[in-house]
Amino acid sequence: DAGVIQSPRHEVTEMGQEVTLRCKPISGHNSLFWYRQTMMRGLELLIYFNNNVPIDDSGMPEDRFSAKMPNASFSTLKIQPSEPRDSAVYFCASSFERDTDTQYFGPGTRLTVL
Amino acid sequence: AQTVTQSQPEMSVQEAETVTLSCTYDTSESNYYLFWYKQPPSRQMILVIRQEAYKQQNATENRFSVNFQKAAKSFSLKISDSQLGDTAMYFCAFRSSGAGSYQLTFGKGTKLSVIP
Secondary structure (H helix, E strand, O other): OOOOEEEOOEEEEOOOOOEEEEEEOOOOOOEEEEEEEEOOOEEEEEEEEEOOEEEEOOOOOOOOEEEEEEEOOEEEEEEOOOOHHHOEEEEEEEEOOOOOOOOEEOOOEEEEEO | OOEEEOOOOEEEEEOOOOEEEOOEEEOOOOOEEEEEEEEOOOOOOEEEEEEEOOOOOOOEEOOEEEEEEOOOOEEEEEEOOOOHHHOEEEEEEEEEOOOOOOOOEEOOOEEEEEEO
């Protein structure tokens, strides 16, 4: 079975540009999570979807960040406009049952904002 | 709020030897889940092992096993017969088990190097 798929694996952009990160969760999973990993702050939860509905977006840093899940097999995380401090690795993870199951992570997208 | 502490920023072990990574956590809950994730240089986060707090038996997955001490709030990972492919960052994580719980709280990680 395919795991969580993320694209692109690497993204280099210039400050002020729009960045869109994509995620395809494991088929059948109904929960999806976006995380950000930095050296300073470690792994942080940005947003959590259950059955395509955003449940908790309290971790989203600011209005420049937005996330959508139009269907059960696709989610996007958008940063507009991007800033150098957004440089990080962004992970998408999914799980089948939010209360008992394990979160499976994608390979991550390394974002560099110049 | 729960906290997870990994007190060993870096460790090294000779190939084929055994190494133990430490993790402690703080919670007032009686039931919860604990995880160890591995992040190799490829940066993929890979689940290594999972433990449910209500189970007294320590979880085991091949060469990986845990020592879960609930009273001490300790959850260490033992890697036996270390292999070069075990070189990675290892993260300990905590999750509540109550209804609506989903938040994973991660430790800062331990960088493990397996030396040939």
